[in-house]
Amino acid sequence: MAVAINAKFSLVAVGMHGGTVEYANLPSEEGLTPKAQSLEIPYLYNKEKLGPHGWAIWSVGGRCLAWGSGVDGEVDSEKFQDAFMYGMRDLFWVPGNFELVTLAHSASNGTDGQLFVLPFAKSATTAQHSPDNTQYAFLQMDDRVLVYRGTDQPDMSVINPESDVWQRIKIPQSYLSANWPIRYSALSADGRLIAIAGRRGLVHYSSTSGRWKIFADDRQEQAFAVRGGLLWFHHVLIAAVDVSKTYQIRLYSRDLELSNQNVLHREVMNSPVVILSLVDNSLLVYTADNTLYHYLIIPTADTIKLHLCGSINFDGVIAAPSAVRVLSWMIPSAQKQLGDPTDDLAVATVLMIVGGKLVLLRPRKSGDQEVKYDMQILADRIEFCWIHLRGIGTLENSLWGYDGESIRVWMNALAIESPSPVDAVNLEPDYVKESVNIPLDFYPLSVLMDKGIVIGVEHETATRSNLPFVMFRHVTSTHLFLHHILRFHLESNQIKEAVLFASHYQHLVFFAHALEILLHSVVEEDATIFRDTDNNELSITPGILPTTVEFLDHFDASLDVVVGCARKIEMTLWPRLFDVVGNPKTFFEVCLASGRLKTAGSYLLVLHNLEQLDSGCGDAIRLLKSAIGSRDWQLCKELLRFLRSIDDSGDALRTAVAETGLLTMDDGETATVTKNS
Structure with missing residues (x-):
């Protein structure tokens, strides 16, 4: 044992x-x-x-x-x-x-x-959990860091597992030899600046120039140690440091050489810093004496400085300050738009992970106008979380937490109801159920909000008969989250919100694929509900297929989505699908009239399997004529093969060739199409 x-x-x-x-x-x-x-x-x-x-x-x-x-x-x-x-x-x-x-x-x-x-x-979040470290997938190794660059690539490169989208950056050996192991890594908001801190000192790197900056004077480097973290504010590096048994927050410029003479600002603290966090231009500092400080970062003409706005002590609320791993806050929209930033601390809902518990600290004013906090535990065993203060559409102020199995999303965490008093007999906390649950079969590192994708990695092991050792490698994995969020809205009958949310992503090349995943899951669930009804079993959740179809009608891709889904589900589900969606013959005519010939070809297959195709194959011949007119020879081949497959006698194929005049055309390419078919 x-x-x-x-x-x-x-x-x-x-x-x-x-x-x-x-x-x-x-x-x-x-x-x-x-x-x-x-x-x-x-x-x-x-x-x-x-x-x-x-x-x-x-x-x-x-x-x-x-x-x-x-x-x-x-x-x-x-x-x-x-x-x-x-x-x-x-x-x-x-x-x-x-x-x-x-x-x-x-x-x-x-x-x-x-x-x-x-x-x-x-993941760099294991040492320091900051918003920018979760905005990009950011990995640390013993002597290097890896930054995911898929956000800078075309959409298809992001979801292609074969794309090598990791930038590998070696840490200077001169720094490692004196300050190993690495304790903190920090990435800037744009992913271009990196800061590293080991046992003593710090170094930083720019991917634009490809250069590291280190202290020229070893004595200055060895005189302090980073404790509490590193953050980038644009080109300024914020570091919480211990110096000769004193505690400071230092500001360094990326544009200046590293030296004590080039420190932009020093803020002396009364206690060691546990964690730093940056929200817009507000710096949050949580210290070992259980105090949260709020600073505003104020640029001046020739430097930058910190302005202390206020502080609050969490004695009686947080039992173990050293267990705090994540710190952020959410400001009510009225205060954010109209209020004085120096008053944010009095109205902010503070977010923390304490040990493994994801907690919200809600402010309330007592009779003497003193601000006190009520703790609400959302979940346990949370490894790390993201908070999207400026999320897309309804994702603003959404909270995302990973618990080892799935990502749990609380929509608009500011609106979560306050906790009920804990029963004196049952001390078990009343956790708050998430709005959306996203199961994953890999380990997530980042949420690409603008692309609707969760990025992560998984481990692979490989052996070869001619090699005496095993090979390990990490594989980049992705998961679309759009359909999960859309289902949440549709199950709540929030079609307007779903359309607004989806409209932010309709420019993506895989948008139709995401809608197809949504429809596929809804159709499968709907079939289960109908089977339960047939067996006289009461279904707890009403089907959302009609609501989903109404939502899809707002997008041009809906015709492709419906037929794409139909071709991937069991044919036994087609009658129910098209009973709700509409007559596939109507969709075929719409596609043919609007020039969406490939989609019309897919509906032709559906009509055949539903036995709605006319006996003379007139629909197929009309589509073939349009394909010839558009010189879409690949579609012509597929249509001719289709006609041959549905009529072993060959009469349908001969009729189509005769009516379209394929054999009499002088176009050599067309003649080849006919011959090959």
């Missing part, structure tokens, strides 16, 4: 003799008994099945990130050297937690137990 504690996430894990791991939250001050969860090593070929032995890496939310319980039969067992794949006797993390040192069991070829060092890439 083995025990490990993660104070940062308030977790304790116990390794059992049977090979499982039991992990739970640390006991709370309220006396709650934490509920343990069990983790088991997945099977070699399927992580949904369990294996008899091996190893696995889980996130704190219970997501299995990597595992090994042997290798497949292709390797030469006599020459294979990576014995750790069969199991480990012991292991530990190297300082910085970028490398795992393992002591492997003795190999089958007789080799004694060996030490292996496995390198890992981590």
Whole structure:
């Protein structure tokens, strides 16, 4: 049996003799008994099945990130050297937690137990959770950082897993040799500036120039250590530092060399900084004495400075300041538009992750006008979160949290109802159910709000019969979230809001695909509801297929979406689909009249399978004539093959060729089409 504690996430894990791991939250001050969860090593070929032995890496939310319980039969067992794949006797993390040192069991070829060092890439949010670090997928390794550049690429490059959209940036060896391991990484809002801090000092990099800037004077570099984080405000780097047992917030310019003489501003703090956060031009500083400070960042003619607007103490609200990992806030729209920014602290709803709990702190004024806060716990086991203060459409002030299984979205977190008083007998907190749940089969790193995509990575292991070792690599994965948000609106009968939200994305090349996914899921669910009704079972949720169809009618892509969905679902569902959507013959005529010939061809197939095609194949012949007129020879080929497939005698094909005059045309390309068909 083995025990490990993660104070940062308030977790304790116990390794059992049977090979499982039991992990739970640390006991709370309220006396709650934490509920343990069990983790088991997945099977070699399927992580949904369990294996008899091996190893696995889980996130704190219970997501299995990597595992090994042997290798497949292709390797030469006599020459294979990576014995750790069969199991480990012991292991530990190297300082910085970028490398795992393992002591492997003795190999089958007789080799004694060996030490292996496995390198890992981590999300930069594990060390510092800031909005800009989640705006881009940003990974740290022991000696480099990786930045996802898919946001700068065409839409199709984002969703293509084969696209190499990662920029790999090596950290200067001169800095690493003196200040390893790396403790903090920060990315600017535009993704072009990077700051790194190790045991002492800091360095920063510009992807525009491709240059690092380091301290020319080693003594100045070694005189301070970053504690509490790094942030970029445009070209200005904000750093919370410890200097000779004092605590400061320093401002450095990317345009100036790193030196004490070029510090733009110094703000002395009374206590160590736990975490920094930036919201617009407001700097939030949370310190170890349980105090939140609000500063405004004020540019002047020749420098930039911090102006303290106010502070508030959270004694009695936050029990363990060191457990705070995420800090942000939301300002009511009236205050944001009309109020004085210096008064934001008095009206802001503060967002924190404390241990693994995602909490909102709501302000209220007591009788003496003193601001006090009520805590509301939204969810537990949240690994990290995003908050979109200027989200698209209805996503403004939406809160996104990842719990190891799915992304949970609370729409307009400012409007979440205040918590009810906790029962004195049942101390279990009353969590707030999310508005939208987005299941994922990979680990998310960022939400590309303007493209409607969640970006993440997953681990892959590969072996080769001619190689004595195993190969690891991370694969970029994506997931469209548009249909999840649209379903939320449609289930609430909010068609206007759904149309407004979708209109922001209709320029994307995969917009129609997203709508098709939406319709597909709704049709499948609708079929289940109707089966339950036929079996005299009361359906709890009414079908939203009619509402979805009404929503789709607002977009030009609806005709393509409907027929694309029809071709991907069971034909037994077609009558119900077109009973709600409309007659496919009408859609065929609309497509033919508007020149959408390929879509009309798809509806032709639907008409045939629904036995609505005219006996003389007149619809197919009319479409063939239009395709010839548009010189769409590929469609001509497909139509001729279609006519041949529905009539083994060949009469339909001969009639079509005769009526369109294909054989009498002088166009050599057309003659080739006819011959090949």
